[in-house]
Amino acid sequence: MGTIIGRTRKDGTIAYLAQILIKRKGKIVHRESETFDRKQAAKAWLARRETELSEPGAFDPKNDVKLSEVIDRYVAETERELGKTKAQVLATIKEHKIADLNCSEIRSPQIVEFAMSLKVQPQTRANYLSHLSAVFRIARPLWAYPLDAQQIDDAIIALRKLGIIGKGNSRERRPTLEELDRLMEHFEKVRAHRPGSAPMAKIAAFAIFSTRRQEEITRITWADYEEPAGRIWVRDMKHPGDKKGNHVLCELPPEAVKIVGSMPRVAPEIFPFSTDAISAAFTRACQQLEIKDLHFHDLRHEGISRLFEMGRTIPQAATVSGHRSWSSLKRYSHLRQAGDKFAGWKWLTTITALAGA
Numbered sequence: 001m002g003t004i005i006g007r008t009r010k011d012g013t014i015a016y017l018a019q020i021l022i023k024r025k026g027k028i029v030h031r032e033s034e035t036f037d038r039k040q041a042a043k044a045w046l047a048r049r050e051t052e053l054s055e056p057g058a059f060d061p062k063n064d065v066k067l068s069e070v071i072d073r074y075v076a077e078t079e080r081e082l083g084k085t086k087a088q089v090l091a092t093i094k095e096h097k098i099a100d101l102n103c104s105e106i107r108s109p110q111i112v113e114f115a116m117s118l119k120v121q122p123q124t125r126a127n128y129l130s131h132l133s134a135v136f137r138i139a140r141p142l143w144a145y146p147l148d149a150q151q152i153d154d155a156i157i158a159l160r161k162l163g164i165i166g167k168g169n170s171r172e173r174r175p176t177l178e179e180l181d182r183l184m185e186h187f188e189k190v191r192a193h194r195p196g197s198a199p200m201a202k203i204a205a206f207a208i209f210s211t212r213r214q215e216e217i218t219r220i221t222w223a224d225y226e227e228p229a230g231r232i233w234v235r236d237m238k239h240p241g242d243k244k245g246n247h248v249l250c251e252l253p254p255e256a257v258k259i260v261g262s263m264p265r266v267a268p269e270i271f272p273f274s275t276d277a278i279s280a281a282f283t284r285a286c287q288q289l290e291i292k293d294l295h296f297h298d299l300r301h302e303g304i305s306r307l308f309e310m311g312r313t314i315p316q317a318a319t320v321s322g323h324r325s326w327s328s329l330k331r332y333s334h335l336r337q338a339g340d341k342f343a344g345w346k347w348l349t350t351i352t353a354l355a356g357a
Helices: 039-054 067-077 084-093 108-117 122-143 149-162 177-193 200-210 214-219 254-261 275-288 298-309 314-321 326-332 346-353
Strands: 002-008 014-024 027-036 231-234 248-251
Touching: 002 039, 014 039, 027 039, 027 149, 067 084, 067 122, 084 122, 108 122, 108 149, 122 149, 177 200, 177 275, 177 346, 200 214, 200 254, 200 275, 200 298, 200 346, 214 275, 248 314, 254 346, 298 314, 298 326, 314 326
Parallel strands: none
Antiparallel strands: 002 014, 014 027, 231 248
């Protein structure tokens, strides 16, 4: 029922893959595998699992359900907030033919075929497999579904080597002062015409000077603002491994403090506007002004670049940006000190003078 296969790693060491295969009436009804550094450990695991699976009721073919059912259960029973992107990705996976396969039928070739069928960028394929991997990780230990996590690990390694999945290229787009001047003028004209609209001039400037992401800006409350120290708590800051509950205390540069001080206290949030409204207003403005290839998130990149150009070190910049890993900031470290291109910027004085606007 079980086999052990030795594989040589890149560093010359041997990895031992212990595999279990169960057939009923000529049909495979269960597979699982684990990788070990020592053959003795692989043998011990194999012996233990074979004993467990041979016990009455230990393996129930009824658990060999379709992947779509496992995804549904994962979504229904998780107590952690999935997030809009993950929920959307899992729903999309259910529309592909891999979701109609039984758990025991899903091996690395089926996963590779699924990934290659996605007509998206390599980094997006990687995100799909990352979210699917989360389902694989808990399906067998928690619910006894015969989904083999080793299979998706093997598929990811192969797909990465082929370049079918991978990390996205870092955007280097930064707005020029001329582009920002035009945006600010546009936002203030819109605000004068529609006083109830989002104060986009303030929000865009705050995104630059605070280096905050769009969704973070809309979540910051007055209770999160430590005014005397010029700091804010950023709730649920984006992080690859842990978003929910990842609260980070970040420094606010003086310019960002001035913008916060100009906002009226009319709601629990400092910027009580939806991300959809902010995104639509920014995109619409760029289209009308014929500003090409500029995203709202590029304002954060501009703000972090500015910190390095003003002479901040990686640790000092991280106190503002909130990066947990300094390695993420290394791509900015090549920027030589060039001063502050926003020194004397007329729009900072204008928007912070519009208290309550």
